[in-house]
Amino acid sequence: MLVLLGLGAIAAAALLALSGLRDQAAFFYAPADVAGNVPPPDKAVRLGGMVERGSLKRAADGVSIDFVVTDGKATTPVRFSGIAPDLFREGSGVVAEGHFRRDASFVATNLLAKHDEKYMPPQMAGKMHETRTLEEQR
Template structure:
């Protein structure tokens, strides 16, 4: 009688395949959990009014800064304004340095949280510009000078 020790090669391969599948499933679950905690959902004002996100949920609010709605508080750092989409309006409060492109009547994406009183408190503002945007440095240049700068920058 011969005594066999250990697993046969066929069983070793099966054990390795099962182990690999378990490791892949664990990695996928960990990645999903990490992404879920980092995900930031995007709302426009009408969606935010209809489907209020939880007060503790980090979200993004995108829309147009309504003309005449921007008010700077006495501290000089906090700004209140209204973001609208033509259907609904959401009041926003932001404390910090405003982006250069942030003006009334322009597009904005605000990252933050909706408070229970309906005010969106933004931690970060991303100002959007249209296709006619020209950087401040290029505003005073002639067309030939602009072309030269673009060629130098892109290397063409």
């Protein structure tokens, strides 16, 4: 009896904690999450999504890059100065650490590459693979 009560209490506590965490435990914002509600410039946040194909441009200073992050619903332009991880590329996932500017563009101080759950040999990549990390999650 005591065991059952204990189990019930544990399950209830876990559900409560999870429902409380639901929105707070997200590792990053997606562009659609911040549309119309941009976090203030002094707040350090992470922005995650897919690097839009054809959006990656190297700036004139040689160390900065500009690209657009998309989650399929909204897009955010990002500027980053520094060394990007090897797996950072167009059409793949990225998590940028930094802050928003007033005009809703994003300044990244660090980039993390996010890959998806598909693994395959290189010969198959072109035919079968389409990276859709974030779209599939949503």
